[in-house]
Amino acid sequence: IKQWKKVYSLYIEGFRFFGSGFHTSEKLPEKLSDLKGFLNRNPEHYLKISEPDYSIEFERKNA
Numbered sequence: 001i002k003q004w005k006k007v008y009s010l011y012i013e014g015f016r017f018f019g020s021g022f023h024t025s026e027k028l029p030e031k032l033s034d035l036k037g038f039l040n041r042n043p044e045h046y047l048k049i050s051e052p053d054y055s056i057e058f059e060r061k062n063a
Helices: 002-011 033-039 057-062
Strands: none
Touching: 002 057, 033 057
C-alpha cells in the first residue's frame, strides 16, 4: 500500500509516468519516506509535466 501512496502522491504533484527511462533526471524515489526530499530536489524533473493538483486529494478524502 505504501508504494501505491507514493505513486498517487507523485501523480498529485504533477508527475506522469511515460517514456523509455532514458533521461538524466534523478531516479524516482523507491520508498514513500524518500518522497518529500525527492520533491524538494526536483521541481523541474523530466516526468513532472504539470502543476500540483491538490483538489484530487481533497475529492478522494471527501468522497
